[in-house]
Amino acid sequence: MKELWNLLKQGTKSSLWAAVINIIVGIIKTIAYFITGNVAMFAEMMHSYADAANQFFVYTGSALSKKAPTDRFPNGFGRLVNLVLLGAVLIVGILAYETIKEGIHHIFHPEGHQGWFWLNIGVLGLSFVLEAFVLTKAMKEVTEHVPAPKKKGFAIVMQSFKHVKQANPATKLVFLEDLVATLGALIAMLAITLSSYTAFHNATGYASVLIGLLLFIVVGRIFLENAAGALGIAVPEMENKIGMIAIQEPMIQDIKRLNVIKEGDQRHVELKVEVNPKVTIAEADDMRDALEEKIKSERGVTDVIIEFDEDDQVESWSIPRDKRK
Template sequence: MKNLLRLLKEGSRSALWASIMNAVIAVIKAITFFITGNVAMFAEMMHSIGDTANQFFVYVGSALSKKAPTDRFPGGFARLINLVLLGAVLIVGILAYETVKEGINHILAPPESGEWFYLNISVLGIAAILEAYVLFKAMKEITEDIGDNIKGFKIVTKSFKYIDRAKPATKLVFLEDLVATGGAIIAMLSVILGTFTPLIAAEGYASVIIGLMLFFVVGRVFLDNAAGVLGVADEDMERKIGEVVYDHQHVRDIQELIVFKEGAELHVELKIELDPNMSVAEADDIRDDIEARILQVKDVTDVIIEFDEDDETQTWNNPVSQE
């Protein structure tokens, strides 16, 4: 039990916050539905309930992925988060389908608009604010992972720029709450249009748009995590670590360098060339020094280093210094 609690403390904070906030939003929408009987609000309630369960599973998965290797699973559990997210996108896909279907039903048979207008607008406004808060938390977590001390509005711009470098759980929360925040705003506009203009089917069109946005999230997250399950190479980190290794005074060349992701962890395999006249003891000291330098890079968990003698043919082109 103590080990489980320790692992849960290491779970994705953004996923936990998103789950809590969506639970609050689901309760608010449920109360509104029981008061108004509005079918669209029922769909929104189910959407929030689904998001709550989805992001809670992501939080648990991100925590369990940090479990230490065992005799049965010597490779560790880092890729568990990718498997959990592949399951999570199935929930999002079902939500997307139901959202589009409900929107088409509203377009074909628009319900009466205007009743309980202020209550519906208030609930959607509160939902938009809470979703935006969770979205900002995810943005902040993305910028913190980069390692820069980013503050203010730059957190928003930098989070969009570095979304591909975010941890899998954080990326899912970011994308889901980006859609949720935008969807709440679109839903508010549709309620206004449906009440005060002849476009009484506006809520249906809004529902279809939100559903299509959710399908985009499904596709993006599925492709990212399918690659993560297989162990995808990280070219940005290869350039960064290559720079660290090549700067070592005793490294003549880098023959091979592979950095691949397992969940949020990075694994490095390296083959370098040294002076052929160097002793085994000297080479061993160099190995320890290079390994220590690489392990200082964020999220790197293990390093495998091989040596070869200098063949006087340059292989590594040091791409970072050329940028």
């Protein structure tokens, strides 16, 4: 039980916040539904509860992926978060389908003005504020490695979009899902205003279809990235960076093989280097310890395997020796 608690403390905080906030929003929408009897509010209520379950699912997966390797699973559980997210996108996909289906129904069968305008706007406005709070939390996780001066104030928004590709899978899902939820609240408020005070009574239907399409974009992107992550995807930009770190070592003559594999938010490095045959075992061992420490200081790197081979005088690494420091 203690191990499980320690793992849960390492889960992605933004997904936990998202689960809690969506439960609160769901309760508020439930109260609004019982007061107004609005079918659209009922759909929003179910949407919030489904999102809460989904995010809690993601939080649990991100936490369990930190579990240490065992005899049965010697490579660890890093890819578990990718498998969990593949299940999570199915939930989001079903929500997107139901949202579009409901929207199409309202386009062809608009309900017009149903009253309780300010209650609906108030609930959606509060939902917008709470979803924006979670989105801000996700932005902070996405940009945690960015220097503070570069993400001060509204600059964090641009930095979040710039670095979201490098974020861990769970944070990325929270960021994209809550981005759609925040935009969706604004779109829904505009649609309710138009349908209540203009002849455009099917505005809520079009809004629902638009939100559903945005969710499908999120589903497609998250599915493709996590399918690749579940298989074990290379990280070329980190391979280049680690290669430059390794090749600066005076004893290393060449790099025979370098692989950086991304598993969840973990990076596994496998490195085979060529050294002068005159280098002693003790010297090579000291160099390996120092190099491992340097590589592990890079963001996300959890383990490093370094092998040695005799220099065959055939250039394998792309940086010529005369251009190395």
